[in-house]
Amino acid sequence: MLYGDRQKTLLEIKSPEQEYFELINKEYSFHDAIKILDKIDWDFKDFKTQYLTHSFHPYPARFIPQIPLSFIKLFTKEGETVLDPMCGCGTTLVEAFLNNRNSIGNDLNPLATLITKVKTTLIDENEFEYFNKKLSVMKRYLDLDYRKVDERINNLPNRKISKIFNRVVISKLESIRETLLEIRDEGHHNLFDFGRVALSSTIWSLIENANGIDVDNIFIKKVKSMQNEINKMSKIINTIPKVKVICGDARKLEIENDSVDLIVTSPPYVNALDYYRVHMYNMLWLGMDFDLFRKHEIGGHSHFIMNRFRLLSEYLGDMLRSMIEMNRVLKRGKLCVIVVGNSSLEYELIESHKFFAEMGKKIGFRLIKTIHRNIDKTRKYTSADIGKIDDEYILVMQKVDNTNISADDDDFVSEVVKEQMIKFREQVKKGPGTSIRGKKPSSERLLKNIDKINEAIETISEDIKIKK
Ligand SMILES: C[S@@+](CC[C@H](N)C(=O)[O-])C[C@H]1O[C@@H](n2cnc3c(N)ncnc32)[C@H](O)[C@@H]1O
Numbered sequence: 001m002l003y004g005d006r007q008k009t010l011l012e013i014k015s016p017e018q019e020y021f022e023l024i025n026k027e028y029s030f031h032d033a034i035k036i037l038d039k040i041d042w043d044f045k046d047f048k049t050q051y052l053t054h055s056f057h058p059y060p061a062r063f064i065p066q067i068p069l070s071f072i073k074l075f076t077k078e079g080e081t082v083l084d085p086m087c088g089c090g091t092t093l094v095e096a097f098l099n100n101r102n103s104i105g106n107d108l109n110p111l112a113t114l115i116t117k118v119k120t121t122l123i124d125e126n127e128f129e130y131f132n133k134k135l136s137v138m139k140r141y142l143d144l145d146y147r148k149v150d151e152r153i154n155n156l157p158n159r160k161i162s163k164i165f166n167r168v169v170i171s172k173l174e175s176i177r178e179t180l181l182e183i184r185d186e187g188h189h190n191l192f193d194f195g196r197v198a199l200s201s202t203i204w205s206l207i208e209n210a211n212g213i214d215v216d217n218i219f220i221k222k223v224k225s226m227q228n229e230i231n232k233m234s235k236i237i238n239t240i241p242k243v244k245v246i247c248g249d250a251r252k253l254e255i256e257n258d259s260v261d262l263i264v265t266s267p268p269y270v271n272a273l274d275y276y277r278v279h280m281y282n283m284l285w286l287g288m289d290f291d292l293f294r295k296h297e298i299g300g301h302s303h304f305i306m307n308r309f310r311l312l313s314e315y316l317g318d319m320l321r322s323m324i325e326m327n328r329v330l331k332r333g334k335l336c337v338i339v340v341g342n343s344s345l346e347y348e349l350i351e352s353h354k355f356f357a358e359m360g361k362k363i364g365f366r367l368i369k370t371i372h373r374n375i376d377k378t379r380k381y382t383s384a385d386i387g388k389i390d391d392e393y394i395l396v397m398q399k400v401d402n403t404n405i406s407a408d409d410d411d412f413v414s415e416v417v418k419e420q421m422i423k424f425r426e427q428v429k430k431g432p433g434t435s436i437r438g439k440k441p442s443s444e445r446l447l448k449n450i451d452k453i454n455e456a457i458e459t460i461s462e463d464i465k466i467k468k
Pocket of ligand 1: 299
């Protein structure tokens with residue numbers, strides 16, 4: 001091959017990212033778009049994921065932006081509405097925003113909805129100038145401000161937080177918080193929210209990295225980088241789509257019937273982590289009430305210690321109610337995409353996607369396909385990091401019928417969950433210990449699981465009830 005030809009061939013080689021964008025940027029019929037799903041390499045190995053506002057705040061078990069992006073591009077048009085009913089830090093909404101789709105995000109965690117809102121709100125450069133002036137004044141008076149430290153410790157939004165930081169850190173964090181309150185009182189509400197996300201991210205970084213006392217500089221660096229990303233985003237966006245962010249329960253969505261064109265979501269995993277614990281200190285500092293969230297969080301694992309299988313029936317009940325709501329708000333014929341990994345309970349593998357597919361059929365969804373993907377375990381705050389989960393499944397369902405069942409219907413939920421739990425018990429009887437993960441439980445120990453599942457089946461009607 002001549003040198004010139006070789007160079008030309010090299011130039012023609014496309015990166016996996018280029019190939020991916022070429023694929024999803026074309027227009028397809030619904031039928032062809034479904035076929036395109038098979039051509040995508042869902043592992044997205046080495047793809048950039050922290051671009052633009054995606055980098056604002058760490059959040060556990062978020063999904064990579066290319067998952068919602070693929071479905072948004074392939075299955076919606078500009079101006080249509082995309083929903084994530086458990087939106088976490090807003091990955092789906094950011095992708096909808098960047099692609100001129102209207103979006104609705106719902107999450108019960110007030111920190112999640114704050115981050116989501118800030119990531120999808122453009123702010124004027126003049127506003128940033130005002131914000132930066134406020135920070136310069138704050139920085140000038142930081143040392144002087146330290147004289148107020150005792151009073152500040154007494155006035156903290158919650159006493160618990162005085163235990164984890166030293167006095168200098170507390171004083172500096174309080175100077176920032178007070179400056180943000182001034183900004184709010186002067187009427188700059190978007191900047192107030194923007195600053196609170198930067199503050200929360202600073203607190204997280206102090207806890208995670210034991211970052212010493214350089215609080216003001218960490219905060220200011222964070223603010224600068226966030227401003228940079230918002231400015232970049234403003235340049236890309238021509239028309240600003242509508243964004244609605246709701247702090248609410250996915251089992252009772254405050255959204256109209258048949259109003260959404262696509263759902264892309266990733267629910268919590270059963271027994272994987274309590275989200276409220278992960279965010280406790282940030283939320284306390286921001287004065288957020290996390291009690292309601294703790295009480296109604298799906299998949300939280302700090303209860304049913306004696307019989308973990310009761311956690312499973314509770315989880316399935318909560319997810320069934322959420323899926324009934326997803327069906328209600330979705331337009332007929334449109335897609336509901338749920339991303340979830342397997343988890344493990346008492347040495348037994350819990351294949352959540354299979355439960356969801358079965359339950360979906362009972363409430364008006366048709367399973368189109370289940371896509372398997374490997375998780376990049378080197379990435380932080382992914383499901384792999386949090387839930388000891390190596391892979392996940394993308395469940396693609398289509399709404400074919402309006403379900404007439406209400407998410408409040410305890411009898412229906414009990415009945416469906418019972419059916420699922422009985423199937424699960426039979427599976428465990430046939431092949432116990434499907435998730436031993438290097439441990440060596442005795443066969444007697446594994447047999448006990450059958451008794452526990454039986455006991456959990458007995459208590460279903462109690463366990464699926466929504467806590468008052
Ligand atoms: C796996 S995370 C979602 C991450 C999201 N896909 C992202 O990229 O940031 C699951 C979310 O479910 C939320 N959640 C838990 N229980 C909920 C409930 N009852 N209603 C609404 N959201 C809930 C948690 O707060 C968490 O943000």
